[in-house]
Amino acid sequence: MHQLKLHNTLTGKTEPFEPLVAGEVKMYTCGPTVYDYAHIGNFRTFVFQDILRRYLKQRGLKLNHVMNLTDVDDRIIANAAAANLGIRAYTEKFAQAFFADCKALSIQAPEHWIRATDHIPDMVKLIEELRQKSFTYDSEGSIYYRIAKFPEYGKLSKIDLTGIQAGARVDNDRYEKESARDFALWKAPKPGEHFWETEIGPGRPGWHIECSAMAMKYLGKTLDIHTGGIDLAFPHHENEIAQSEGATGEPFVRYWVHAEHLLVEGEKMSKSLGNFYTMRDLYGQGYRPSALRYALASVPYRRQLNFTFDGLTQATNSVERLRTFADRLKQGKFPAGSPAGFKEKAVKALDDFDAGLADDLNTAVALAAAFDFLREANIAMDSGRFGGEDAAAALGFLAKFDEVFAVVAINDAEKLQELGYGPAGDGLSDNEIDAMLAERQAARQRRDFAKSDEIRKKLAESGIILEDSKDGSVRWKRK
Ligand code: AMP
Ligand code: ZN
Numbered sequence: 001m002h003q004l005k006l007h008n009t010l011t012g013k014t015e016p017f018e019p020l021v022a023g024e025v026k027m028y029t030c031g032p033t034v035y036d037y038a039h040i041g042n043f044r045t046f047v048f049q050d051i052l053r054r055y056l057k058q059r060g061l062k063l064n065h066v067m068n069l070t071d072v073d074d075r076i077i078a079n080a081a082a083a084n085l086g087i088r089a090y091t092e093k094f095a096q097a098f099f100a101d102c103k104a105l106s107i108q109a110p111e112h113w114i115r116a117t118d119h120i121p122d123m124v125k126l127i128e129e130l131r132q133k134s135f136t137y138d139s140e141g142s143i144y145y146r147i148a149k150f151p152e153y154g155k156l157s158k159i160d161l162t163g164i165q166a167g168a169r170v171d172n173d174r175y176e177k178e179s180a181r182d183f184a185l186w187k188a189p190k191p192g193e194h195f196w197e198t199e200i201g202p203g204r205p206g207w208h209i210e211c212s213a214m215a216m217k218y219l220g221k222t223l224d225i226h227t228g229g230i231d232l233a234f235p236h237h238e239n240e241i242a243q244s245e246g247a248t249g250e251p252f253v254r255y256w257v258h259a260e261h262l263l264v265e266g267e268k269m270s271k272s273l274g275n276f277y278t279m280r281d282l283y284g285q286g287y288r289p290s291a292l293r294y295a296l297a298s299v300p301y302r303r304q305l306n307f308t309f310d311g312l313t314q315a316t317n318s319v320e321r322l323r324t325f326a327d328r329l330k331q332g333k334f335p336a337g338s339p340a341g342f343k344e345k346a347v348k349a350l351d352d353f354d355a356g357l358a359d360d361l362n363t364a365v366a367l368a369a370a371f372d373f374l375r376e377a378n379i380a381m382d383s384g385r386f387g388g389e390d391a392a393a394a395l396g397f398l399a400k401f402d403e404v405f406a407v408v409a410i411n412d413a414e415k416l417q418e419l420g421y422g423p424a425g426d427g428l429s430d431n432e433i434d435a436m437l438a439e440r441q442a443a444r445q446r447r448d449f450a451k452s453d454e455i456r457k458k459l460a461e462s463g464i465i466l467e468d469s470k471d472g473s474v475r476w477k478r479k
Contacts, residue, residue, distance in 0.1 A: 001059060002351075002358035006225075007302055009233055009256040010156055014360050017255060019224045024062045026219040027053070028253075029110065030211055030228040030236065033070040034094035035079050037278040038101060040296070040307060041269050044262040045229040047293060048301040048361070050107040052227065052257070054404045055357050065110035066218045069095055071117050072194075073207045074173045081193050087117060101279050104289040104415045105296075106406040112218050116210040123205045123213040124198045126247055127185050131200075135246045141188025141201060144169050147181070150242045154180075156256060157234035173207035177234050185209050185243070208239035212252075216244060226253040230260055259301040265308050282312070283421045288412040291316040297405060300362050318371075319407050322398070324475055325374050326408050328381060329395050331441075331473030334388045340380040342390035346397040349373035353401065370401050381471065410434070428462045437466075437474055 007014045019025045029049050032038045038046075053065055070076075071091040080090035095115075102109070127143060130136050135149050147153045148166045159177050170181040184206040189195035195202050215223060221244070228237065237256060244252035261268075264275040282292060295315035299305040349369050356365030377394050380386040402408040413430045428436070436455055443451035456466055459476070467475045 002355045004059065004358045005360050006255050006257055007360050008254075009258050010253070012158075015255070017225075019061065020222060020254065023060070024064065025056050025225060026223045027056075027063060027065045027110075027225040027227065028211070028215040028219060028223050029065065029067040029226075030232055031067045031069045031113075032094075032098050033073055033075065034091040034098060035073070035075045036094060037097055037280065038094075039269065040264075040277050040279065040282070040292070041229075041262040043101070043105060043279060043292075044296050044305055044307075045227075045259040046102065046107055047105060047296040048259045049227050050105075050406075051297055051301075051357075051363060051404060052225075052361060053108060053110070054406070055361065058400070058403050063111060064219060066112040066114065066215060067110040068211060068214050069098070069113070069115045070207065070210065071095065071115050072204060072210070077193050077204065087194050100419055104279065104283075104419055105293045106289075114214055114218070116205070116214070119210065119214050119217065120196050120198065120205065122217050123209045124186075124200050126209060126213045126216075126243065127200055129247045130185065130243065133246065135242075136185060137182075139169065141203065142171070142184050143186040143200065144182040145185050145239070145242060145246075147183075147242060150246050152245070153242050154238065156238050156241055159234060159238070175235060180235065183208065183235065183239055208236055209243060211236070212240045212243040212247075215240070215252075216248070221248045221250045221252070223253045225255045225257055227257045227259070230258040233258055257301075260304045262296075262305045262307050264306075266306055280419070280421075283416055283419060287312055288316060288319070289415045290319045290407045290412050294319050294405070294407050297363055298367055300360070300364055302360065318367075321374065322370070322401075322408050323410055325378065326395070326398055327475055328378075328469070328471070328473050329391045329398070332381065332386075332391060332471040334386055334391050334471075336389070337387040338389035338393065339385045339387045340377075340390045342377060342380070342386070343393045345373065345376065346393035349397050350400055353397075357404065366404070370397075370405075373397060428459075428464065433459065433464055433476060437476065441474065 004017045005014050006017045032042055053063060056063060072087055076087060076091060080087050083090055127136065130145065135146055136143050137146055154161050157177065159180055161180065164180055168181045170179050171184055171187070186200055186203050187206060189202050189204070195204050215226070226237065241252050263269070264277070267273060267275060269276050279292060283289070291312055295307065295312050296305065298315065349372070352369035353366045356362045356369060359365065377386070380390065398408060410430045417429060436459060440452045440455040443455065459466060463478055465477050469475070
């Protein structure tokens with residue numbers, strides 16, 4: 001295994017990564033704000049986090065990973081009030097949609113999936129601690145963090161604080177660097193809006209305090225890794241540092257790892273430009289979850305990802321190539337032994353794959369290692385000098401590959417059906433097709449050709465085309 005290096009926004013350097021406690025990683029991820037469906041940009045960041053998580057596990061590390069759902073913030077409060085709904089009633093639909101979207105994209109569940117509104121007492125406690133240490137002041141029923149009291153403020157986002165007036169405040173949860181000011185920890189209630197009755201008075205938490213309180217509750221004072229999209233570095237993560245380190249006096253996070261943004265056809269995604277997509281929009285257009293995952297994962301996280309429909313089609317083809325390869329290896333009939341030397345070649349491919357991921361999660365290099373290997377193995381299979389041990393070694397490599405990339409298993413149809421898409425009417429799921437294929441293979445083996453033809457016909461009627469290859473394997477495609 002190669003030494004893992006990660007780019008740390010705090011130091012501005014790519015550094016060797018070692019967890020504080022050997023063998024165990026404490027990781028926190030800012031989850032979605034559930035005021036709407038998450039979009040493909042959000043999922044760029046969530047897929048990156050999943051690749052990181054899966055790769056850490058592949059390296060044998062135990063994960064304690066926390067992801068929150070931000071189910072209270074300015075936008076939620078305003079939207080819930082406008083819809084005349086309680087906060088839970090308003091956010092529940094989007095929370096469930098987020099879980100379903102994650103499942104479709106094979107994003108693993110973290111060890112703790114938690115909601116901000118279940119942790120109001122923890123936030124109140126943290127604000128009280130900050131108050132005791134004079135980091136706060138009150139104004140008109142709200143409580144603010146005094147950034148002048150934390151001289152290290154700005155160390156993550158490297159903002160220049162000169163010219164900022166002491167005591168100037170910002171009430172919004174999200175603001176630009178130019179508006180860096182004392183920010184709200186606790187907000188006074190507004191007429192018609194949801195609030196909590198607490199020891200520090202009635203009101204609701206600011207966005208930033210929730211992540212400090214929840215991260216430290218589940219992971220302790222110092223975390224190994226904190227992730228998010230790059231837009232969160234300021235003000236959200238800067239404020240998390242000020243709150244957590246103000247309260248504990250200890251370093252809050254050792255490695256801050258941020259994903260660059262996704263652009264659509266070179267432009268920032270926005271509803272007004274008509275280039276704003278949720279996963280569901282794309283499934284509705286016939287794209288598969290596996291292709292989306294592949295497209296989002298294939299560009300290393302620190303590069304901007306330019307999402308294009310051409311790219312998505314290429315991703316669909318790449319996934320198809322991997323699946324066809326797996327199928328060929330599983331179904332082909334190969335002579336004994338390893339005449340093509342793929343036992344050694346698989347070791348080398350895995351080493352290249354690991355080298356790519358260890359280098360700050362360079363997914364492009366890891367994918368290149370996989371496709372070089374695939375090309376070579378296909379050539380060897382075509383030439384007939386490929387043995388059973390070669391196939392087993394190649395399948396071993398693919399299994400390792402898929403522990404991280406998770407696109408080889410054929411399960412798009414089921415996933416789409418679960419989300420309410422997928423083949424209409426009597427369309428067959430991938431599992432049903434696989435079962436029918438197995439039945440057809442068995443019929444062929446016992447030379448029951450009438451039965452095998454009947455199955456082929458049935459599949460054809462459902463729009464499934466079969467390709468029998470010389471080596472005995474069978475591939476299928478939807479028309
Ligand atoms: P939010 O729901 O706005 O709190 O965002 C959820 C996650 O998506 C955060 O980690 C954001 O940084 C990230 N994010 C938002 N927009 C984009 C984008 N266009 N590309 C990549 N990540 C994004
Ligand atoms: Zn957060």
